[in-house]
Amino acid sequence: xxxxxxxxxxxxxxxxxxxxxxxxxxxxxxxxxxxxxxxxxxxxxxxxxxxxxxxxxxxxxxxxxxxxxxxxxxxxxxxxxxxxxxxxxxxxxxxxxxxxxxxxxxxxxxxxxxxxxxxxxxxxxxxxxxxxxxxxxxxxxxxxxxxxxxxxxxx
Amino acid sequence: xxxxxxxxxxxxxxxxxxxxxxxxxxxxxxxxxxxxxxxxxxxxxxxxxxxxxxxxxxxxxxxxxxxxxxxxxxxxxxxxxxxxxxxxxxxxxxxxxxxxxxxxxxxxxxxxxxxxxxxxxxxxxxxxxxxxxxxxxxxxxxxxxxxxxxxxxxxxxxxxxxxxxxxxxxxxxxxxxxxxxxxxxxxx
Numbered sequence: 001x002x003x004x005x006x007x008x009x010x011x012x013x014x015x016x017x018x019x020x021x022x023x024x025x026x027x028x029x030x031x032x033x034x035x036x037x038x039x040x041x042x043x044x045x046x047x048x049x050x051x052x053x054x055x056x057x058x059x060x061x062x063x064x065x066x067x068x069x070x071x072x073x074x075x076x077x078x079x080x081x082x083x084x085x086x087x088x089x090x091x092x093x094x095x096x097x098x099x100x101x102x103x104x105x106x107x108x109x110x111x112x113x114x115x116x117x118x119x120x121x122x123x124x125x126x127x128x129x130x131x132x133x134x135x136x137x138x139x140x141x142x143x144x145x146x147x148x149x150x151x152x153x154x155x
Numbered sequence: 156x157x158x159x160x161x162x163x164x165x166x167x168x169x170x171x172x173x174x175x176x177x178x179x180x181x182x183x184x185x186x187x188x189x190x191x192x193x194x195x196x197x198x199x200x201x202x203x204x205x206x207x208x209x210x211x212x213x214x215x216x217x218x219x220x221x222x223x224x225x226x227x228x229x230x231x232x233x234x235x236x237x238x239x240x241x242x243x244x245x246x247x248x249x250x251x252x253x254x255x256x257x258x259x260x261x262x263x264x265x266x267x268x269x270x271x272x273x274x275x276x277x278x279x280x281x282x283x284x285x286x287x288x289x290x291x292x293x294x295x296x297x298x299x300x301x302x303x304x305x306x307x308x309x310x311x312x313x314x315x316x317x318x319x320x321x322x323x324x325x326x327x328x329x330x331x332x333x334x335x336x337x338x339x340x341x342x343x
Contacts, residue, residue: 010214010225011176019163020156027156039158040166047175050224 008056015043018060022067029071038074042067049130058121065113065131072109073133104146106153110134111146118143164229171230177222179231180214182206185243186338187331190308192232192239193217193225198253199235202306204327220258239308245338248275250309259305265289266300273314276339280318302326308335 026035045066104112117123128139180193191206191213203213218225241247256264269287273279281294301312313335317323325332336342
């Protein structure tokens with residue numbers, strides 16, 4: 001248990017490593033003015049979930065998903081159409097994701113994010129819930145209906 | 156992309172305000188060099204002399220004690236900064252900060268409790284402190300506790316000296332011990 005906890009870096013280290021990239025993503029999605037509030041919201045959401053992370057793997061994918069989610073929420077509040085989820089294919093070339101990308105590209109945004117985070121990055125449902133701003137149950141549901149949808153397509 | 160200073164500061168303040176941190180820290184300048192100061196909601200957790208270089212190891216230590224949500228956040232240590240500034244300016248003789256001794260062994264806690272009572276500008280020997288902590292023969296163990304004091308300056312291990320009056324040793328280096336005792340007028 002202690003070993004697993006120790007692999008999560010102090011939040012300062014995590015923040016220093018990813019803050020610049022998160023801000024770049026948010027400015028691209030929201031423009032300079034709205035990106036500032038979204039930046040703060042992204043890292044506050046990350047802080048809320050950080051002590052419940054089971055391990056320190058894939059933190060970059062995790063925080064970029066939170067940022068994408070915050071950007072979508074911002075668009076939604078402004079009554080604008082939400083863009084697709086998530087932007088990770090451009091930002092992150094990890095093989096785990098790439099293997100899934102061609103399968104999941106056509107899924108609805110939330111299901112796609114849940115499937116990719118669950119099966120591509122091996123995050124647990126608490127982590128996925130934190131990234132998507134939903135409950136753990138909703139994350140589980142999104143992942144399983146995404147998988148069902150993929151199965152239907154595959155047959 | 157570099158995060159603009161005001162945006163960065165705004166997030167760090169908001170994290171403290173939302174009470175989301177296991178520990179907040181900052182670097183406080185002082186006449187004995189930069190100090191890394193960390194605090195939890197319970198109180199002051201760490202004062203460390205090695206704030207000059209890479210803080211990574213200190214942060215890992217703090218995270219092991221308090222939890223992983225450790226963030227540089229000036230607001231989290233503003234009370235400590237104020238009291239330390241007053242102390243170094245000669246306007247404060249004792250610290251009123253709540254302290255957080257989580258993770259310390261019972262013997263260490265009792266020795267540090269006695270240490271806190273040694274008054275400004277006075278010295279005690281390791282043996283005297285051991286006796287006050289209820290174990291007169293534990294002078295050497297007391298020395299070890301002083302050497303690993305998590306809150307130097309605030310818990311005044313610089314006031315503990317050898318039985319001959321020599322300064323003996325200091326976790327932060329003898330020069331700092333001498334400077335602190337000089338500041339307090341304990342030595343000339």
